[in-house]
Amino acid sequence: MTWWQRLSCRMAAWQRERPVWRADPRRSRAARRAARCEGADPSAAGHPGPPPTGFTLLPWLLLGMGSLSNVLQGETPNPWIGGLGLLAFNSLYVYVTFRAFDRARRESASTRVALGLLGLVTTGLALGYGGNWLMFFPLLGLATGATLRGPWLGRVGLLLTLYAGAATWLRDGWDDASGIAYATFLSSMVTAAILSLSEAVRELRAAREELARRAVAEERLRFSRDLHDLLGHTLSVVVVKSEAARRLAPRDLDAALAQVSDIESVGRQALTEIREAVTGYREGSLATELTRARSALSAASVQPVVRQSGAPLAPQTEALLGWVVREAVTNVVRHSRADRCEITVEGAADRVRLTVTDNGTGAGTPAAGAGAGGTGLTGLTERLAAAGGSLTAGPAPRGGFTVTADLPVSGDEWATAVGTGAGAGTGTGAATTDAAAVTAPRARRPPS
Numbered sequence: 516m517t518w519w520q521r522l523s524c525r526m527a528a529w530q531r532e533r534p535v536w537r538a539d540p541r542r543s544r545a546a547r548r549a550a551r552c553e554g555a556d557p558s559a560a561g562h563p564g565p566p567p568t569g570f571t572l573l574p575w576l577l578l579g580m581g582s583l584s585n586v587l588q589g590e591t592p593n594p595w596i597g598g599l600g601l602l603a604f605n606s607l608y609v610y611v612t613f614r615a616f617d618r619a620r621r622e623s624a625s626t627r628v629a630l631g632l633l634g635l636v637t638t639g640l641a642l643g644y645g646g647n648w649l650m651f652f653p654l655l656g657l658a659t660g661a662t663l664r665g666p667w668l669g670r671v672g673l674l675l676t677l678y679a680g681a682a683t684w685l686r687d688g689w690d691d692a693s694g695i696a697y698a699t700f701l702s703s704m705v706t707a708a709i710l711s712l713s714e715a716v717r718e719l720r721a722a723r724e725e726l727a728r729r730a731v732a733e734e735r736l737r738f739s740r741d742l743h744d745l746l747g748h749t750l751s752v753v754v755v756k757s758e759a760a761r762r763l764a765p766r767d768l769d770a771a772l773a774q775v776s777d778i779e780s781v782g783r784q785a786l787t788e789i790r791e792a793v794t795g796y797r798e799g800s801l802a803t804e805l806t807r808a809r810s811a812l813s814a815a816s817v818q819p820v821v822r823q824s825g826a827p828l829a830p831q832t833e834a835l836l837g838w839v840v841r842e843a844v845t846n847v848v849r850h851s852r853a854d855r856c857e858i859t860v861e862g863a864a865d866r867v868r869l870t871v872t873d874n875g876t877g878a879g880t881p882a883a884g885a886g887a888g889g890t891g892l893t894g895l896t897e898r899l900a901a902a903g904g905s906l907t908a909g910p911a912p913r914g915g916f917t918v919t920a921d922l923p924v925s926g927d928e929w930a931t932a933v934g935t936g937a938g939a940g941t942g943t944g945a946a947t948t949d950a951a952a953v954t955a956p957r958a959r960r961p962p963s
Contacts, residue, residue, distance in 0.1 A: 578654055600643075649682075757778060871919075904922035
């Protein structure tokens with residue numbers, strides 16, 4: 516594809532892009548890329564705003580209208596040479612300026628060679644004809660400022676300014692030399708400053724949009740973690756109580772109806788919790804979670820043993836411990852194959868410890884490792900770590916599985932840990948959970 520075909524393609528792409536950008540200046544990157552045909556400037560696709568192209572520098576070619584007028588009116592010696600020189604200058608100028616808006620092309624060797632040839636053509640025309648042809652030096656400065664960025668710009672711009680002044684002084688004297696030198700210096704520096712600032716603004720806008728997307732993704736992750744804890748525990752309780760009701764129905768209808776009533780109560784409570792979670796005002800209660808744990812364990816034919824000692828806890832501490840009880844009891848009901856579960860809460864002056872221990876055999880099951888049983892404990896590890904605490908989980912010395920949570924009574928990180936930090940559910944933090952101990956399928960026992 517020749518440079519003229521690429522120029523035509525970019526003009527068509529720019530005309531097609533302009534009304535779309537005006538209607539929605541914050542289109543996605545994929546939409547901006549799809550709106551351009553092959554060969555269009557890829558750097559523009561990565562930034563919000565109108566696509567930057569060499570069209571913004573084309574109007575400055577009007578500075579060469581005086582030279583074109585001299586050629587057409589026959590005021591230039593050897594007009595064919597002057598016309599070919601004018602065509603070569605314009606072609607090289609368009610080539611260099613259109614490549615200046617793509618960093619990879621701007622820094623390529625072909626662009627630097629074209630800029631050097633542009634300087635040679637400018638020097639030849641200026642020294643050969645003088646007068647209006649000296650205005651090509653400011654255009655050369657503009658192309659240099661658009662192409663060169665960074666520390667080399669100042670040195671090259673200063674040398675180009677001295678070079679333009681010296682060439683003009685040799686051709687037409689000192690009176691024109693100062694004006695041409697000043698115009699060359701101004702065009703190179705101002706062009707580089709404006710284009711660099713425009714590029715920085717586009718990069719800042721792109722960074723702001725990326726930060727906004729990441730904030731949305733983090734909020735979705737936090738909400739998914741909360742829903743995992745809410746629905747995972749609730750649905751496990753519903754399944755266990757439904758199985759109990761099905762097995763009790765043929766022999767004890769009243770007991771089965773009691774289980775159905777519990778299912779209704781759990782469902783209503785789950786609806787309330789989901790509404791509160793959606794509005795962002797949900798705050799857990801350790802006492803409530805312990806009551807639900809007793810009910811869930813009893814329905815699964817697991818004997819609950821709850822011990823609690825120490826001073827009353829702050830609501831934030833209870834909220835975090837409530838998440839731990841919910842997740843640990845859910846794993847006991849689903850995976851442990853236990854018939855006894857002990858929940859111990861020990862409070863001290865500055866620390867509180869929660870321990871959930873079962874006597875099951877889930878850790879030794881050959882099927883351990885299948886599933887995602889450790890996901891909730893991984894998220895809880897992150898959440899407790901954000902509050903200055905810790906969570907450990909693994910096989911108990913005497914068999915079964917133990918989950919231990921250790922927390923400070925108060926801290927500055929509670930708002931992050933409870934509401935917006937790394938929550939229970941999915942997570943990527945390093946947890947000490949033994950996945951084999953929490954993922955084995957549970958063998959149900961009929962209620963006695």
